[in-house]
Amino acid sequence: MDSDLRSYFRFTGKGRLEKSINSLLGLLEGIAIDGKVTDGEISMLRMWLADHQDVASRHPYSELVPALVAAVADGALDPDEREDLTWLCQRLRSTEFFDMVTADLQRLHALVGGIAADGRISTEEMRGLSEWLSEHAHLQTCWPYDEISTLTTKALSDGRVDETEQRMLLDFFTEFLAVLDERTIVRPIAFDGPEQSIGALCAVGPEVTFPSKTFCFTGASSKYKRADFEGLVQRLGGETLSGVSTKLHYLVIGAEGNPCWAFACYGRKVEKAVALRRKGVRVVILHENDFHDAVLDAG
Incomplete structure (x- = not known):
């Protein structure tokens, strides 16, 4: 050239x-x-x-x-x-x-x-x-x-x-700030110090539907065991997946143990979901409380 x-x-x-x-x-x-x-x-x-x-x-x-x-x-x-x-x-x-x-x-x-x-x-x-x-x-x-x-x-x-x-x-x-070049954002939002949080990864007031949708769960819950979550999803017409992939619609993060949802508690599933989102895959990262609200709304 x-x-x-x-x-x-x-x-x-x-x-x-x-x-x-x-x-x-x-x-x-x-x-x-x-x-x-x-x-x-x-x-x-x-x-x-x-x-x-x-x-x-x-x-x-x-x-x-x-x-x-x-x-x-x-x-x-x-x-x-x-x-x-x-x-x-x-x-x-x-x-x-x-x-x-x-x-x-x-x-x-x-x-x-x-x-x-x-x-x-x-x-x-x-x-x-x-x-x-x-x-x-x-x-x-x-x-x-x-x-x-x-x-x-x-x-x-x-x-x-x-x-x-x-x-x-x-x-x-x-x-x-590097929007003018092709640099890729290589890390999820995680902050140093006491304010470290993955709270910003979770959608605010998300719209959650169950029929024909796929769910995956990560982290611990004080309310349900993993099998209970899976049973709720299946009863409402959804499907559960064991891992994060391009087929996933919702990744639900359990709320037990840490009010700020420290990133280190959840590991690879969250990291993979974030990576998929950056590639344009529309996976919703969902806090457990919003999942429970959606279950109640779905009846």
Whole structure:
């Protein structure tokens, strides 16, 4: 391949082009979600520009790059500039090559990366993120929507984001700062220190149905033995699996012994379910309490 085409090649595939525009759109949403734009967030936009400088003269970047360069030239991004750039991204992207779920997940990855770009996360940013998540509920059960949704709900439960919550959120959100390259997120959400928890892995208020669905159980329960769980599922028309696979719909985590559900207590099943979610498999990670609620609702 000619050397002057090599840098452009990484953006020529329809999927790669679409992803780069979705990522910019998510960054624009994320850095301005609290109505303020910091120097660190402007730096994220400049990083996007630097990553695309070799293709700035080629369509569609020949339209997008000059507009972005002009917008950040003064080290700021006012609401009109943001709206103009957002409008342009939306006109240049399509769902012809990506379904809406894939496109919106790419936006979500970039959005949380943009929120974390300046090294701090405010209550206003989390409220804006909560609104975005509510408007994109079709992403439920797709990595990392449920994890981010749970973290957001917990952080806003008392109406403010304290220092411990901010550290926890940054620990996860900064995993998405590399949205402009192909780095894979290689670890599930697990935090060092006393706040270590897999609570964020579990869906918030999940919709659980039993007929023709598959369930797997991990961890201990003070309420039922494993055979009791399996009997409930079968009585309600579902099927139980002994392990986690692409055939699984729900992984139920037992609640006994540790109120924060320490990750180390559950091991490989949770890790495998998280890995499948990252690959797009729609497996719901379900806390035992929500399972019991679903059983009662099912009658």
